[in-house]
Amino acid sequence: MLSAIGIDLGGTNTKIALVSENGKIIKKDVLPTLNPFDKKEWVLQTDEVINDLKNSQRECNIAGIGIGIAGLVDPFKKVILQAPNIVGIDNWNIGEDLISKFKISVEIDNDVNVMALGEFLFGEAKKTKNAICLTLGTGVGGGLILNGDLFRGSNFMAGELGHITINENGPQCNCGNFGCAETYLGNGKIIKKFKQMMEADNSSILNGVKDIDPSKIFEAAKKGDYLSLRMWSEFAAHLATLLSGLVNLLNPDKIILGGGVSNAIDVFKGPLIEHMKKRTLKASMEKLIIIRSKLSQEAGVIGAASLVFNKKES
Amino acid sequence: MLSAIGIDLGGTNTKIALVSENGKIIKKDVLPTLNPFDKKEWVLQTDEVINDLKNSQRECNIAGIGIGIAGLVDPFKKVILQAPNIVGIDNWNIGEDLISKFKISVEIDNDVNVMALGEFLFGEAKKTKNAICLTLGTGVGGGLILNGDLFRGSNFMAGELGHITINENGPQCNCGNFGCAETYLGNGKIIKKFKQMMEADNSSILNGVKDIDPSKIFEAAKKGDYLSLRMWSEFAAHLATLLSGLVNLLNPDKIILGGGVSNAIDVFKGPLIEHMKKRTLKASMEKLIIIRSKLSQEAGVIGAASLVFNKKES
Numbered sequence: 001m002l003s004a005i006g007i008d009l010g011g012t013n014t015k016i017a018l019v020s021e022n023g024k025i026i027k028k029d030v031l032p033t034l035n036p037f038d039k040k041e042w043v044l045q046t047d048e049v050i051n052d053l054k055n056s057q058r059e060c061n062i063a064g065i066g067i068g069i070a071g072l073v074d075p076f077k078k079v080i081l082q083a084p085n086i087v088g089i090d091n092w093n094i095g096e097d098l099i100s101k102f103k104i105s106v107e108i109d110n111d112v113n114v115m116a117l118g119e120f121l122f123g124e125a126k127k128t129k130n131a132i133c134l135t136l137g138t139g140v141g142g143g144l145i146l147n148g149d150l151f152r153g154s155n156f157m158a159g160e161l162g163h164i165t166i167n168e169n170g171p172q173c174n175c176g177n178f179g180c181a182e183t184y185l186g187n188g189k190i191i192k193k194f195k196q197m198m199e200a201d202n203s204s205i206l207n208g209v210k211d212i213d214p215s216k217i218f219e220a221a222k223k224g225d226y227l228s229l230r231m232w233s234e235f236a237a238h239l240a241t242l243l244s245g246l247v248n249l250l251n252p253d254k255i256i257l258g259g260g261v262s263n264a265i266d267v268f269k270g271p272l273i274e275h276m277k278k279r280t281l282k283a284s285m286e287k288l289i290i291i292r293s294k295l296s297q298e299a300g301v302i303g304a305a306s307l308v309f310n311k312k313e314s
Numbered sequence: 315m316l317s318a319i320g321i322d323l324g325g326t327n328t329k330i331a332l333v334s335e336n337g338k339i340i341k342k343d344v345l346p347t348l349n350p351f352d353k354k355e356w357v358l359q360t361d362e363v364i365n366d367l368k369n370s371q372r373e374c375n376i377a378g379i380g381i382g383i384a385g386l387v388d389p390f391k392k393v394i395l396q397a398p399n400i401v402g403i404d405n406w407n408i409g410e411d412l413i414s415k416f417k418i419s420v421e422i423d424n425d426v427n428v429m430a431l432g433e434f435l436f437g438e439a440k441k442t443k444n445a446i447c448l449t450l451g452t453g454v455g456g457g458l459i460l461n462g463d464l465f466r467g468s469n470f471m472a473g474e475l476g477h478i479t480i481n482e483n484g485p486q487c488n489c490g491n492f493g494c495a496e497t498y499l500g501n502g503k504i505i506k507k508f509k510q511m512m513e514a515d516n517s518s519i520l521n522g523v524k525d526i527d528p529s530k531i532f533e534a535a536k537k538g539d540y541l542s543l544r545m546w547s548e549f550a551a552h553l554a555t556l557l558s559g560l561v562n563l564l565n566p567d568k569i570i571l572g573g574g575v576s577n578a579i580d581v582f583k584g585p586l587i588e589h590m591k592k593r594t595l596k597a598s599m600e601k602l603i604i605i606r607s608k609l610s611q612e613a614g615v616i617g618a619a620s621l622v623f624n625k626k627e628s
Contacts, residue, residue: 072597082597130468144563146460153565154444157598164559165593167493168481168552177558177593179481238482244491245478245559249458251467279479279491283386283395284471 003060004308005050007067008111008300009033011085016046017298018053018060019305023122025298027053037088043101050102064105065098066307068114068300074156075109075307081156107307109150111300112159115293116143117150117310118303119256123294130252133293134161134243136261140182146250150310162186166241184238187261190214194231201227218264229267236268240275243290247276251284258293265292317374318622319364321381322425322614323347325399330360331612332367332374333619337436339612341367351402357415364416378419379412380621382428382614388470389423389621395470421621423464425614426473429607430457431464431624432617433570437608444566447607448475448557450575454496460564464624476500480555498552501575504528508545515541532578543581550582554589557604561590565598572607579606 001020008015010033017028029049034041054060071083078095098106109117116125116133125131131145140162144151152158162182163175170179183189191212198204204227206212206220221228243255257265269290277285295302315334322329324347331342343363348355368374385397392409412420423431430439430447439445445459454476458465466472476496477489484493497503505526512518518541520526520534535542557569571579583604591599609616 146465147463149461151460151564153598154567155565155597155601157565157595158563160562160565160595160598163562163595165480165555166482168555169483175595241479241482246563248474248477249472249560249563250465251469251471251474253468281471281474281477281489283469284467284474287469 001059001061002063003057004063004305005053005065006301006303006305006308007046007065008114008304009067009069009086010111010300011035011070011083014042014046015301016049016053017301017305018057018062019302021063021309023118023295023302023306025302027056028301029053033086035087037086039089039092039097043097047101062104064107064308064311065102066114066304067094067098067106067108068111068304068307069094069108070111072156073108073110075107075113075152078106078108080108105308105311107311109152109307110156111303112141113143113150113152114303114307115258115295115299116145116159116256116303117306118295118299119258119293120145120150121306121309122302123299124256124291125254128253130250131254131256132161132243132246132250132252133256133258135259136185136187136257137259138187140185140259144250161242161246164242164245166238166245181238181242185235185242185261187214190217190231190235190261193234194227197227197231203227214261214264218267221264221267232264232268233271236271237275239268240272240279243272244276244279247280247284247288252288254289254291256291256293258296258299262292262296315373315375316377318377318619319367319379320615320617320619320622321360321379322428322618323381323383323400324425324614325349325384325397328356328360329615330363330367331615331619332371332376333616335377335623337432337609337616337620339615341370342615343367347400349401351400353403353406353411357411361415376418378421378622378625379416380428380618381408381412381420381422382425382618382621383408383422384425386470387422387424389421389427389466392420392422394422419622419625421625423466423621424470425617426455427457427464427466428617428621429572429609429613430459430473430570430617431620432609432613433572433607434459434464435620435623436616437613438570438605439568442567444564445568445570446475446557446560446564446566447570447572449573450499450501450571451573452501454499454573458564475556475560478556478559480552480559495552495556499549499556499575501528504531504545504549504575507548508541511541511545517541528575528578532581535578535581546578546582547585550585551589553582554586554593557586558590558593561594561598561602566602568603568605570605570607572610572613576606576610 142161456475
């Protein structure tokens with residue numbers, strides 16, 4: 001069976017998996033990403049893991065290596081242009097080095113494009129003409145499938161969904177802009193906001209709990225905790241502003257939500273859709289499907305492997 | 315020489331032109347659009363005009379008829395789904411009726427898509443991979459050229475640029491949403507805002523002038539009128555919020571501004587770019603070109619004819 005190596009190269013870990021052509025993980029492994037980054041060492045370690053993965057299978061027809069990187073990349077020159085979370089990796093022609101090492105085709109893209117492509121080939125965006133994939137985590141990012149293809153923009157910068165302004169008078173974002181969606185929807189912002197709410201109202205069952213995070217606020221909301229429900233309702237209102245703009249602009253078939261915060265979709269989807277109905281043009285909203293990512297935890301490596309399968313098809 | 319008939323079917327007028335395959339108007343005419351609309355009569359009148367246009371030319375190889383309509387259309391079924399400004403035209407299969415009348419290929423699309431396509435084939439978006447065409451007039455609309463093709467969305471609703479929220483707490487728009495770009499950038503909003511400014515500050519040279527419109531505010535700004543300059547500076551700030559979101563999302567090569575209000579580009583472009591630099595990711599802004607529409611007044615008919623030429627090429 002045809003397969004591909006999918007590599008999710010992040011600031012903390014490098015996840016490596018052997019992925020079948022139907023998008024299933026055959027076997028996987030994780031390496032800590034060296035800090036500062038050491039290119040030669042990383043190639044050696046990756047080589048070892050790939051050999052282990054190969055050797056664990058009787059038949060193993062590997063079509064190529066696909067890599068998703070948290071940063072700005074040139075997928076055609078196969079160069080990592082800028083990866084703020086991985087010191088010492090900028091401007092690395094990773095494609096060249098890996099092709100000369102493995103004598104196999106190598107494809108790269110940024111982590112969110114890769115996730116969108118994974119959803120497009122194997123997940124909730126399968127055979128969808130126009131899909132917006134939004135990742136809700138520490139940051140807010142996204143990938144666009146437009147006219148049945150990954151849309152990268154003119155210099156590979158498309159899909160910065162977290163840095164669309166939803167309130168021009170809003171708080172300043174890390175990017176310098178004001179009122180970016182991320183300043184309302186990012187993990188840290190949710191926690192900060194909820195702590196402020198708890199200071200003003202001590203009725204929550206999370207009162208006094210340490211290490212508040214979105215998953216705890218989600219669990220509390222499911223138990224009917226008023227303050228947690230209010231938190232998700234406000235989150236839904238801000239998310240609706242962002243998504244409504246995208247719907248009015250791009251008129252997609254589907255919006256797919258991934259990342260840790262999307263675990264709470266059961267609690268925020270109802271108010272999200274109500275808000276969106278008020279903010280969108282009717283014909284664009286009617287048939288829209290909003291759904292949680294199917295690949296979730298594995299989206300990074302499956303998406304990375306998708307780069308190889310997508311290339312073979314095109 | 316190959317040519318096409320371009321028809322701009324608006325609420326007030328129907329403009330009809332014979333357009334050459336290099337995008338030049340050979341000859342044109344205008345009919346008042348009947349109100350309420352009469353399909354049979356319109357076809358007869360249009361037939362007459364087209365015959366006049368044809369007869370005025372010695373050689374006239376007409377490849378087809380292209381029509382741009384201010385409303386929601388299905389370009390594949392060639393049906394006008396909904397045109398709020400033309401009473402009695404909804405759900406008309408204009409394609410079927412015109413094909414049976416003229417025995418020639420007929421293409422339709424909405425007026426802003428048609429303008430974007432005109433810019434793509436013959437104007438400022440020529441050979442541009444990714445371009446956003448924004449029309450600034452009574453309403454704010456747009457067309458998207460993505461990956462070298464007109465992007466229509468999943469049910470032909472894409473490009474509603476005026477109904478992207480730039481301030482989720484902003485004033486209510488005619489569409490029902492709050493803080494749409496159009497509530498800050500539309501013709502009427504500019505006039506209303508400027509009148510409010512004149513009430514608070516009577517220093518403007520436009521003080522006492524009747525029928526204030528954006529062109530008068532533009533002329534006054536060129537003469538250094540402080541209040542008019544402040545007006546365009548505020549306009550630029552709001553426009554920058556909208557365009558910055560689009561740049562972060564789509565990473566286009568070009569943004570092309572059309573419609574009456576774009577005449578004032580010389581006054582608002584400077585502050586627009588300054589604001590955008592603060593709101594965009596650097597790599598997306600670096601190479602971006604913002605420019606006024608080349609086709610301007612003729613964008614409707616040339617764009618409509620472009621539907622025919624574009625079809626022939628694809």
